[in-house]
Amino acid sequence: MSDSLAITKFSDLANPTRFLALVGKVVPWLAAITAILFAVGLYLAFTTEGDYQQGDTVRIMYVHVPSAWLAMMCYTVMAVSAIGTLVWRHPLADVSHKAAAPLGAAFTLLALVTGSLWGKPMWGTWWTWGDARLTSVFILFLMYLGLIALNRAIADPSRAARVSSVLILVGFVNIPIIKFSVEWWNTLHQKASVLRLDGPTIDPEFLRPLLVMAIAFTLLFFTLHFLAMRNEILRRRVTAQRRMAARMASRGDAA
Amino acid sequence: MRLTAENLSARRGEDLIFRDVSFALEAGESLVLTGRNGSGKSTLLRVIAGLLRPESGKVTWHAPDAEEEMKAAEASHYLGHRNAMKTELSVTENLSFWRDFFSRRNDNRSLSVGEAADAVGLGGIAHLPFGYLSAGQQRRMAFAKLLVSWRPVWILDEPTAALDVSAESVFTTLIKSHLKDGGIVLAATHQPLGLEKARELKMTGFAGVMEEVW
Amino acid sequence: MRLTAENLSARRGEDLIFRDVSFALEAGESLVLTGRNGSGKSTLLRVIAGLLRPESGKVTWHAPDAEEEMKAAEASHYLGHRNAMKTELSVTENLSFWRDFFSRRNDNRSLSVGEAADAVGLGGIAHLPFGYLSAGQQRRMAFAKLLVSWRPVWILDEPTAALDVSAESVFTTLIKSHLKDGGIVLAATHQPLGLEKARELKMTGFAGVMEEVW
Amino acid sequence: MKYAFYVYTSYGVATFVILCLIAWVWLDGRGRRKDLAELEASGFRRRSAQPTVESPAKGEGT
Amino acid sequence: MTALLLRDIKLSVRAGGGALIGVLFFIAVVAVIPFGVGPDLNLLSRIGPAIVWIGALLSALLGLDRMFQNDREDGSLDLMLMQEHPLVLTVLIKCLAHWLGNGLPLVIASPLLGLFMNMNEVAIGATMLTLLVGTPALTFIGAVGAAVAVALPRGGLLVAIVVLPLAIPVLIFGVSAAYAAVEEPAPFLPPFLILVAITMFFAVLGPLGAALALRNAGD
Amino acid sequence: MTALLLRDIKLSVRAGGGALIGVLFFIAVVAVIPFGVGPDLNLLSRIGPAIVWIGALLSALLGLDRMFQNDREDGSLDLMLMQEHPLVLTVLIKCLAHWLGNGLPLVIASPLLGLFMNMNEVAIGATMLTLLVGTPALTFIGAVGAAVAVALPRGGLLVAIVVLPLAIPVLIFGVSAAYAAVEEPAPFLPPFLILVAITMFFAVLGPLGAALALRNAGD
Ligand code: HEM
Ligand SMILES: Nc1ncnc2c1ncn2[C@@H]1O[C@H](COP(=O)(O)OP(=O)(O)OP(=O)(O)O)[C@@H](O)[C@H]1O
Ligand SMILES: Nc1ncnc2c1ncn2[C@@H]1O[C@H](COP(=O)(O)OP(=O)(O)OP(=O)(O)O)[C@@H](O)[C@H]1O
Ligand SMILES: [Mg+2]
Numbered sequence A: 001m002s003d004s005l006a007i008t009k010f011s012d013l014a015n016p017t018r019f020l021a022l023v024g025k026v027v028p029w030l031a032a033i034t035a036i037l038f039a040v041g042l043y044l045a046f047t048t049e050g051d052y053q054q055g056d057t058v059r060i061m062y063v064h065v066p067s068a069w070l071a072m073m074c075y076t077v078m079a080v081s082a083i084g085t086l087v088w089r090h091p092l093a094d095v096s097h098k099a100a101a102p103l104g105a106a107f108t109l110l111a112l113v114t115g116s117l118w119g120k121p122m123w124g125t126w127w128t129w130g131d132a133r134l135t136s137v138f139i140l141f142l143m144y145l146g147l148i149a150l151n152r153a154i155a156d157p158s159r160a161a162r163v164s165s166v167l168i169l170v171g172f173v174n175i176p177i178i179k180f181s182v183e184w185w186n187t188l189h190q191k192a193s194v195l196r197l198d199g200p201t202i203d204p205e206f207l208r209p210l211l212v213m214a215i216a217f218t219l220l221f222f223t224l225h226f227l228a229m230r231n232e233i234l235r236r237r238v239t240a241q242r243r244m245a246a247r248m249a250s251r252g253d254a255a
Numbered sequence B, C: 001m002r003l004t005a006e007n008l009s010a011r012r013g014e015d016l017i018f019r020d021v022s023f024a025l026e027a028g029e030s031l032v033l034t035g036r037n038g039s040g041k042s043t044l045l046r047v048i049a050g051l052l053r054p055e056s057g058k059v060t061w062h063a064p065d066a067e068e069e070m071k072a073a074e075a076s077h078y079l080g081h082r083n084a085m086k087t088e089l090s091v092t093e094n095l096s097f098w099r100d101f102f103s104r105r106n107d108n109r110s111l112s113v114g115e116a117a118d119a120v121g122l123g124g125i126a127h128l129p130f131g132y133l134s135a136g137q138q139r140r141m142a143f144a145k146l147l148v149s150w151r152p153v154w155i156l157d158e159p160t161a162a163l164d165v166s167a168e169s170v171f172t173t174l175i176k177s178h179l180k181d182g183g184i185v186l187a188a189t190h191q192p193l194g195l196e197k198a199r200e201l202k203m204t205g206f207a208g209v210m211e212e213v214w
Numbered sequence D: 001m002k003y004a005f006y007v008y009t010s011y012g013v014a015t016f017v018i019l020c021l022i023a024w025v026w027l028d029g030r031g032r033r034k035d036l037a038e039l040e041a042s043g044f045r046r047r048s049a050q051p052t053v054e055s056p057a058k059g060e061g062t
Numbered sequence E, F: 001m002t003a004l005l006l007r008d009i010k011l012s013v014r015a016g017g018g019a020l021i022g023v024l025f026f027i028a029v030v031a032v033i034p035f036g037v038g039p040d041l042n043l044l045s046r047i048g049p050a051i052v053w054i055g056a057l058l059s060a061l062l063g064l065d066r067m068f069q070n071d072r073e074d075g076s077l078d079l080m081l082m083q084e085h086p087l088v089l090t091v092l093i094k095c096l097a098h099w100l101g102n103g104l105p106l107v108i109a110s111p112l113l114g115l116f117m118n119m120n121e122v123a124i125g126a127t128m129l130t131l132l133v134g135t136p137a138l139t140f141i142g143a144v145g146a147a148v149a150v151a152l153p154r155g156g157l158l159v160a161i162v163v164l165p166l167a168i169p170v171l172i173f174g175v176s177a178a179y180a181a182v183e184e185p186a187p188f189l190p191p192f193l194i195l196v197a198i199t200m201f202f203a204v205l206g207p208l209g210a211a212l213a214l215r216n217a218g219d
């Protein structure tokens, strides 16, 4: 009975300490590769030709499309973590979706802003409420904010994690709506031309910088996510130790 | 008929409240939890009632007629610190709601709403809204809820708080007769309940911090 | 310093719960209300605290320094069945709110928040949200509220419900020292409080119906 | 370049938001490590970091 | 289970006054819009279905957050969680009671508001029908939010935020079906069927999610 | 008294991000509107002020009814009733805290929403001004309803009847003042002054009524 079942159960799986060690090893490499890819991506983005139809605004694509993909991917990562929280009750999963929410909100904001900046020259308006793609992305943004608020509102972290997991999973219906909104409703927004079943239909001239930037964004996300997870783990470690210290102090008084 | 708990441990926030609690209760047996304020009595009862997930271990219920194990919660009545009654509804409405809600097929050991109110000594005021009762009367009515539908296991969290002496003895009688009928009782109290052959489990509280996880 | 009640009677719904209750308490005296559940103890205490209008009679408070009579309510602390604490706020926040809210000019007999929490034996966990405390710990903290701001009269409704034995003795000590300081205590209980020279008033409940009016 | 304003603003916004994220992660991490160091300095150690210390919680299960 | 249904309806009539508050708020919403739009009766009747739907959506939010909170505070929720009837069923019944107490009155009041907005009979009928079909979806979605609110010290607004994004599709299809019934070229059935499908979908997902949240909010 | 103000603000902020949530909710409500009415920017900017006001009314209603209920349920209200500070003052402070925690953030956020609704600067300014002046009235009216709700275990319906009919004039004058600022012929001042008068009136009547109801609620 020296160690409770709970504790041995957790140390079988990747435990936080081991995760921290992993982060320490992997993150410098990730960060370096991200930086290189960004350099290459930006170079390509500003040296390839403009589109005859869209002019130079096509360069906005290289930030808009990756951040839009990331906004959706981040939510997917959170949904997978949410399953981890609810089904396996793995503490790392709690940390994972809590840390991802601000990142997701930031990328969604980017997609919204760059989209608007692209929309003004292309469609002549910053924003329209009539487009299902635009509004569903806006809803995604609100959901990220709501999840952040929810996490802040519940004091007990593991309870907060479980409750927000439920919400994440329920909100996941929005992701397919975002993805397929352009097919289901006839709208202003571009139809999918890269991520489609029958292969990309976009000119390779644009595809190359786009892919490089997309990979760079993805790696950036994982770098930041790992670091944010590490911060969250440290935060919990600090609170746990503070409680322990308080308990031992009050115990000392009693004795 | 047998209620077993194996190696239970539970946590509140980051604190482990208790670890490795095991016991087994047969029909007619009772277990009384004692311990200081905050020592984890309510926590253990909530774990057994299935309202709080244990950190490890499990609670099982073997009925003589059923083959497989059931969740203990389904065979139990739980009387917590709160009374689970609506202040806006009358006592009768409250009790008959719970009677219907709890009712099972071929259950002939339950009392009717009126009988239950009489059994706790409040037959005369069952038409009042629950919110109009005094603290002790409310507690009695909450107890009457256990009588309107038969469940083998009673999980009682300080059932006699706010009660006067006569009501305490009424409760003791009711608990004893439940045990005689082959029931099982788990109770947390600060005052002796007056059960003769009750086993006692003394809680100590705070068995460590879960910081190892982090 | 003197708290007097003259010919009090009070009613709940259409029932007269008690009639013609009179008493006078001087500094250092205490009165314990006993009686069955629903006999009107809480009702009497609420009348004295000014929370319920008496059907007839009045409660007065004479302070030695003030010339005219004050309402007794303003010289009193009331500890009811409910704890008057917010579950969302930490214990310290709760206590310091009440300290500030109750504070009076030139009041030097109050304890600080930390001292009050220590006095009820919970100094170590004052940073936790109130909602995280166990039932007994909550009750102790509610009692600590009486210590953060000095009031001569304490009106206590079942102060020891849900408490363990050690906490009960702590409370008794606190009440005794309040009496020694020249305070007045009115308490309703089902368990003996252990006060030596307390006067006792036994409530009987239901003193008639108000049908005369009609 | 035509529409240069839109292009540069979008890259600018993107850079700004990403820098904010990096700053947040970095500052947060620094704060937490400082907290840990303070706890360490006040003499508190994780138990798993010091397995030989006799744990106060052991043997308390009922 | 019938007992639960009856009790909840009784409570909502007796205590919350849900029905009346909802209807009054609904009327308030519909009453102020003409100020914005001006006395242009044509325009009013054109946006009528949308306004009625928005009013219904907003009044559905009122009181939704306390669907489980009250039961939690007095301890009833604990007892419901312990029962062997599947929790999903309990949640479903509570949703039903909530809809009967709060949603149905809105549906019934909607023709009156349609008259306020100068809508014609077809539009009124279509709006009422879409409300009848669509408001249950709002309740089911709200149940998830309410269940989440149980874990919160004070749920209220947070619930609404969480719930609104999910409610938007309901609104969109409800309104477009109502319009389709009036304006000629657009067919009524496709959006209406989608609305039905959404309601069915949330009738499953809502109680499931709410039950999951309740199980996990436990303390 | 400052302690009470601070505590109440703390509670409203703590309990789920207060200001953030109020604003988020407001945004969510306003964002929902275009889904209903359609993407017609002209129409949107025309009904904008009305929508923003409705959003404010709704967020004022959510949670207002529990202003005293929470204090009553945990027994704090008893202790407040016993103090020698006049009860009216206590109520006033509670209203103030409620407005600071819930009303003010809405006022501050309203320009953003104005942008969403494609309103012009004048309309945005006018809406914000009317909100600043009008939302306190909603709080004061709500306080009466909340106090009545405390008094009656079955007071639900009464609250609705008390609060909303009184709130509707506020809404109507607020909205019409906002419109008057934009549309030429109508003068801005008359409705605005009426709004100011209503607020002043309820600033006196609200706390008085609430205090009276609380005193008589005693049980
Ligand atoms: C605020 C406005 C906008 C938002 C919220 C937005 C959102 C999105 C999202 C979520 C995606 C990813 C979709 C997917 O992977 O299937 C996307 C992709 C894309 N967007 Fe936008 N967008 C906006 C404006 C624009 C504008 C104005 C243009 C150009 C005229 C544009 C062009 C594209 C293109 C070309 C793609 C890539 C499609 C693909 O290859 O799959 N977007 N956008
Ligand atoms: N709000 C109310 N409305 C109507 N009747 C009430 C109300 N509150 C209490 N009563 C009735 O008044 C009587 C006295 O109640 P009171 O709370 O004073 O009893 P008590 O002596 O404190 O009992 P206990 O020991 O159970 O706390 C009871 O019979 C009760 O039914
Ligand atoms: N919701 C909660 N979140 C975090 N900690 C909690 C929570 N509820 C209780 N605790 C803590 O768990 C410990 C055990 O509480 P529990 O209610 O089980 O005690 P108890 O033995 O029932 O005490 P009492 O005799 O006072 O009722 C206490 O120290 C308390 O502070
Ligand atoms: Mg307990």
Ligand SMILES: [Mg+2]
Pocket: B134, B135, B136, C041, C042, C043, C157
């Ligand atoms: Mg009493």
